[in-house]
Amino acid sequence: MSPQISSVNQTDSPQPSIAIVGAGAIGQLLFHQLASAGQAPLLIGRQQASTDNRPTLLQFTDLKGVPSTRTAQVIIPNSDEAQADLKHITLLIVCVKAYQVIETLKPLLPRLNRECQLLLLHNGMGPHLALAPYLNGRTLCLGTTSQGALKQQRWQVRQTGAGLTQLELFSGPKLTQTTKTHLLNAIPNSQWCSDIIPMLWQKLAVNIAINPLTAIYQCRNGALAAPQYRHTILGLLDEVILVAQAEQVPLAREPLITRVFDVIHLTANNFSSMYQDIAHRRPTEIDAITGYLIQRAATHGIPTPHNQAIYQQLTTLEQRSN
Ligand SMILES: NC(=O)C1=CN([C@@H]2O[C@H](COP(=O)(O)OP(=O)(O)OC[C@H]3O[C@@H](n4cnc5c(N)ncnc54)[C@H](OP(=O)(O)O)[C@@H]3O)[C@@H](O)[C@H]2O)C=CC1
Ligand SMILES: CC(C)(CO)C(=O)C(=O)O
Numbered sequence: 001m002s003p004q005i006s007s008v009n010q011t012d013s014p015q016p017s018i019a020i021v022g023a024g025a026i027g028q029l030l031f032h033q034l035a036s037a038g039q040a041p042l043l044i045g046r047q048q049a050s051t052d053n054r055p056t057l058l059q060f061t062d063l064k065g066v067p068s069t070r071t072a073q074v075i076i077p078n079s080d081e082a083q084a085d086l087k088h089i090t091l092l093i094v095c096v097k098a099y100q101v102i103e104t105l106k107p108l109l110p111r112l113n114r115e116c117q118l119l120l121l122h123n124g125m126g127p128h129l130a131l132a133p134y135l136n137g138r139t140l141c142l143g144t145t146s147q148g149a150l151k152q153q154r155w156q157v158r159q160t161g162a163g164l165t166q167l168e169l170f171s172g173p174k175l176t177q178t179t180k181t182h183l184l185n186a187i188p189n190s191q192w193c194s195d196i197i198p199m200l201w202q203k204l205a206v207n208i209a210i211n212p213l214t215a216i217y218q219c220r221n222g223a224l225a226a227p228q229y230r231h232t233i234l235g236l237l238d239e240v241i242l243v244a245q246a247e248q249v250p251l252a253r254e255p256l257i258t259r260v261f262d263v264i265h266l267t268a269n270n271f272s273s274m275y276q277d278i279a280h281r282r283p284t285e286i287d288a289i290t291g292y293l294i295q296r297a298a299t300h301g302i303p304t305p306h307n308q309a310i311y312q313q314l315t316t317l318e319q320r321s322n
Pocket of ligand 2: 123206207211272273274
């Protein structure tokens with residue numbers, strides 16, 4: 001089945017009521033894209049946030065450098081005023097870091113309507129499996145985005161890259177056509193896929209090859225094109241291919257290598273998210289990236305010496321920087 005590309009417009013039910021939890025760089029980028037398409041989503045703040053539920057001014061700069069502002073309703077989920085708003089949400093887009101997914105959703109899920117559907121949009125893999133016991137039949141969609149965004153201040157975001165966004169139902173009842181249409185029309189270059197897991201593995205491979213190396217060698221993505229890193233990158237990718245195969249996800253070697261080096265060239269001037277996390281002394285997503293591969297490899301009895309070595313170096317670096 002071929003993917004549905006942006007710009008479909010069939011409708012079959014009322015407009016979705018969308019909310020975003022994780023109003024950081026990607027969450028705010030999606031807020032502006034959905035708002036531009038005619039329906040500003042609610043933003044859900046942290047439980048313990050001290051601010052009231054109130055309209056907040058969000059600043060945005062697009063890829064052409066054009067600034068704009070929009071007002072968002074930011075709700076604090078454990079406040080009394082937020083309870084009715086939470087019950088009306090039909091789709092919750094989760095844009096927190098991989099390691100924040102469970103701690104964010106555990107207290108939030110009981111406050112949502114039973115029919116509220118979830119879409120996870122983070123780098124790395126694993127939270128979708130850890131979330132299964134909390135779903136109780138709720139819809140779970142998974143996605144991956146190659147758009148780029150940078151948070152300049154709490155409510156100020158700049159788009160730093162365009163790129164494909166791929167989405168699909170993973171478990172539970174289907175999204176309505178209206179909801180899918182709304183997402184695909186709002187997010188540029190987005191697709192509804194017929195099988196998201198191979199797409200997530202391909203993005204995982206890109207992150208396994210690029211993120212820890214840029215953090216360890218303190219370089220921009222583009223530096224990894226130098227011949228001295230090629231042997232390491234190929235060693236990491238060969239392990240990804242073996243583990244993916246054991247998970248029934250065939251990844252063709254040459255196209256995967258080409259994709260990784262294409263990303264290295266296309267994002268040559270970027271500092272990867274892991275580089276930035278280490279530089280800012282924040283936790284990294286290593287457990288959902290290299291750690292996920294190592295953990296899946298262990299269940300199949302597949303050795304992953306290259307990834308183990310990188311995981312060790314990165315976690316040592318992370319402990320030193322915190
Ligand atoms: N930025 C980018 O260009 C890209 C990012 N990604 C991926 O997208 C995901 C999000 O990244 P990014 O937007 O950069 O990360 P950010 O850290 O900018 O955003 C995460 C946001 O989630 C908020 N948050 C964390 N826990 C909770 C909670 N319990 N309740 C409510 N809000 C919470 C954080 O709040 P607080 O500020 O208070 O901590 C923060 O605002 C990551 O997996 C990343 O790898 C993928 C492609 C590109
Ligand atoms: C694709 C890449 C490597 C771009 O920097 C990324 O996803 C990240 O930094 O996390």
